[in-house]
Amino acid sequence: MQKQLQQITANMLLEEHYHTLEKALLALYFHKNCTTKSLANMTDLPIPIVSAMKKEFAKQGWGKHSLTKKGQLAISQYFQLSGANAKLYFQLTTDNSFRTEWIAQNISGLSTIYDARPTADVAIDQAKCTVDTALKRALLALDYTMLLNKRILCLGDDDFISIALAFLLKKIAPHSATKIVVLDIDRRVLSTISNIAKDYELPIKADYYNVQEPLPKTYAHQFDCVYTDTPYTLIGAQLFLSRAINALKPEAMRHVFFSYAKRSYQKQWELQQSLQAMGFVINSIKYDINTYEGAQILGATSQLFVLQTTEHMISHIPNQRKFTRPIYTGEVERKSVVYQCIRCKHSLIVGAKNQYTTITQLQSSGCPSCKNKKFSQIKRTVQKTQDQHALGHHILLELHDCDVALLNDVQKIKTIMCQAAHKAKATIVTENFHHFSPYGVSGVVIIQESHLTIHTWPEYGYAAIDVFTCNSKIALQEAVQYITEQFNAGNATQHYVYRGK
Structure with a gap:
């Protein structure tokens, strides 16, 4: 059935991957009958696209507004829904009041299990989340169609999210083919989870893994989503998320449910810059989910990012060798x-x-x-x-809609770039500029503190400029502002990068 869904995605020229079709089919299966408008709300797709999607479903013989017997059988087999609790699925995905009540009713049932968790090891930034939090996190997999017939990785699981996921899975679809894997450095956590999984017959595999080592090939590109509550340092988050990228299947629209301590605006900006650089889309940020037991270092709460992968994923930290820098x-x-x-x-x-x-x-x-x-x-x-502390400060400046004649004038460009270096209070060592035929200029100003570079595309009214310094006292923004004004840019964007941090 997956190949059929991929073909439908291709037929529709759908930018979203086939996972969106899975969400629509599950809605039709559990909700019995869906209008085009209601299905559009559930899938976050425009009504014309949902109409086209329904027509494709009908071509397969699965039904349109409601499923045929053939459609019900196909979806039941694909998601392993034999014995599924349709009413519970429907209520948990449509009724927030019921959802809140359901969480409250099931806290006591899990509390005994969660009380067996080992004491938190603060040396590796462990902090136990509440049972309420674990259930809320597990329900995210349901919301984002990542619970049924999926492979889920819990990368570091002193929070026992794997237990909450397995508990929810047994309640909704006890015969689902979903597999949950826990990778953790704490053998106490692994042993306890393994024993609980054995006692309660839960589909959980626990394995030892030090995230500072490369991800084993056994787990590379195997998972549909990842849960991780990372160390509360930027480099720690970058390492865990890099390993998550290595673990996820290569198609876009996979999910990472990433918990991280609340930080200052500056640190939040650095984190979000890093997420963007790795290729993630921030689907949402949840501030009302994560609560911890006695975690004063966090103010007893943290934020949870719902991250979605794209076709442009890049691990911030390579997976080829051991990572040796401090992360906790x-x-x-x-x-x-x-x-x-x-x-x-x-x-x-x-x-x-x-x-x-x-x-x-x-x-x-x-x-x-x-x-x-x-x-x-x-x-x-x-x-x-x-x-x-950053070894270097680097601004990537992109200028659009510039003065076209100026972009092809090598002498004026050299004057502007050298003057920009002076504006930044930098010391010029040398410079070199070249005019290409028929148009375009490249140049570099070497300064004692690093360099300024430029390349222009006059035919597009565009210039790409780097301003880089290893001296934090250099006035980078004054140089950038001067350059932007001199090129009379109609549109300018900056990307600020800390080098060597």
């Missing part, structure tokens, strides 16, 4: 906190390379002088590792 918060930001015993006033330093690395450990052991377990914070310092 405790490695990247070395924190030390001075605590004072409330009873005897004895002071201790808590943090990396000290006797107690966390306040939890100190409280558990008690004050070494009087065994009291209550402490007050006196002083807190954060020392970032050197590789957090």
Whole structure:
């Protein structure tokens, strides 16, 4: 049936991949009868496209507004829906009030299982999510048609999202062919999940994997979606997401459900720039899902990005060799906190390379002088590792609708670029510019702090410019503004890149 769906996608010249057709067919199967308008709402497609899609379904003999017996059988076999709870699927996907009530009713049933989770290892940024959060995350797979007849990867799973997914799967389609794989560095987590999966007959496979190693070939390009709650550093997120890209099937419109701590606007911008550079589309950002048990470092909450893959995916970190840079918060930001015993006033330093690395450990052991377990914070310092600072600052400037005559004048372009270097307070070492026949100019201004480069396409009114410096005191934006004004650009865009960070 997958080949038929791919052919329908080709026949319709549909930009979305066949996964959108899967969503439509599941809606027809579980909702019994769908108008064109209602199906358009459920698939986020324009009504004319949904009408054309229904006609293609009818050509296959599957039905149009409702499924024929042939259509029901084909979809049931494709998604392994024998014994499926159609009413539950319908209510969970259409009724938010029922969904909220269903989550509340099932928390107690899972709490006993979740209580068996090992203690959080803060050294690798673990923080246990609540059972409520686990169920909400699992329901995302249902919302994005990533639950039935799929391969799901949980990349790092101290949150036990795999258990919530398997629980939901058994409730809706107990005979589904869905497979869930857990890859984690914490053998305690793997052992506990494996035992639970065995006891409850859940379709979960748990395997040891250190994300700093290349992804094993066994798991490369095998999955439809990935769940990951990454370390709370940018480089940690980039590494986990790079491995997720390696694990996903190569077609577009696969999903990554990515949880990450809330950060400052600047850090949020850096993260989203990175997501875009890797080829992800941010489908949505959920601020009301992730809650953690006693995770003061996060403010007890985090954001969840629903990421969608495109045909332009690029791993930020290659999969060929071991990654050796620090990725966890405790490695990247070395924190030390001075605590004072409330009873005897004895002071201790808590943090990396000290006797107690966390306040939890100190409280558990008690004050070494009087065994009291209550402490007050006196002083807190954060020392970032050197590789957090960018070695270079790089602006990629694109100028459209420029002065066409100027774009072909090598002497004027050289003057503008050298003057831009002066505007940036840079020191020019040398320059070289060349005019191509019949048109186009390329040039470089070498400065002590790095370089400025340009290439022009007069026939398109376009210029591509790089302004790069290894000195943070250089006024890059003044150079960029000057260049933009001198070329009389009607449209200008910038891409800011931190080099060597």
